Amino acid sequence: MKTVLKFSLISFALLCALTPETSPARAQGTTAAPIAQPAPLVARPVADNLAPAGWTRYEIGQPMRFSLILPGEPSGSQERMSLTPKLVVTVRNYMSLGDSGLYGATYIDDLPAELMNDAMKRTFFESFVKGFAEGFQTQMSKTGTSGQVKMLEQRAATAAGLAGYEQDFAFDKMTGRVRLVYDGARAYAVLSFWSDPATEADRIAFFDSLRVNKRR
Numbered sequence: 277m278k279t280v281l282k283f284s285l286i287s288f289a290l291l292c293a294l295t296p297e298t299s300p301a302r303a304q305g306t307t308a309a310p311i312a313q314p315a316p317l318v319a320r321p322v323a324d325n326l327a328p329a330g331w332t333r334y335e336i337g338q339p340m341r342f343s344l345i346l347p348g349e350p351s352g353s354q355e356r357m358s359l360t361p362k363l364v365v366t367v368r369n370y371m372s373l374g375d376s377g378l379y380g381a382t383y384i385d386d387l388p389a390e391l392m393n394d395a396m397k398r399t400f401f402e403s404f405v406k407g408f409a410e411g412f413q414t415q416m417s418k419t420g421t422s423g424q425v426k427m428l429e430q431r432a433a434t435a436a437g438l439a440g441y442e443q444d445f446a447f448d449k450m451t452g453r454v455r456l457v458y459d460g461a462r463a464y465a466v467l468s469f470w471s472d473p474a475t476e477a478d479r480i481a482f483f484d485s486l487r488v489n490k491r492r
Contacts (some may be wrong), residue, residue, distance in 0.1 A: 347374025
């Protein structure tokens with residue numbers, strides 16, 4: 277019960293951490309003011325024989341924008357937000373709580389593809405990670421859970437044939453990971469928090485499960 281409660285608190289904190297208040301814009305010292313809400317993208321379960329027992333693949337959007345396997349139907353949120361006075365993006369979050377941890381994805385659209393060179397991609401990733409860590413730390417402290425988010429290894433990574441970066445975290449007795457990859461004006465982040473190292477097979481399957489409808 278304590279583990280379930282802790283992950284429930286983490287789920288709440290993670291969703292709060294991914295709101296505009298702790299977006300990459302805030303990490304860069306700008307104000308991410310919410311504007312008109314976008315329409316939701318429905319998460320639809322589909323068959324996948326490679327999913328671990330009890331897990332399901334969910335396609336996001338119709339036609340599909342992306343899909344991944346999750347331990348249960350994800351909760352979703354969406355926001356149109358300004359990263360700078362002239363740059364407005366759409367951010368969508370999908371979170372699912374399972375026995376082995378918390379799993380989810382963030383989908384960002386309307387990035388300035390013409391400006392997203394390697395240096396800009398690295399800067400955006402590091403700002404995303406910093407904003408996430410700051411927001412997560414703040415929200416967990418509000419739940420009465422003490423501890424500091426510690427940054428661990430950062431490395432280049434790929435998902436769905438797309439290149440990007442990956443960051444490991446530690447919080448209390450738990451470990452977290454965020455992997456973010458780019459496709460033109462889109463970015464996809466898959467993320468997880470877990471406390472049991474024995475469930476590594478679940479995480480490998482999860483992080484390797486991302487599929488995207490690439491820009492053409």
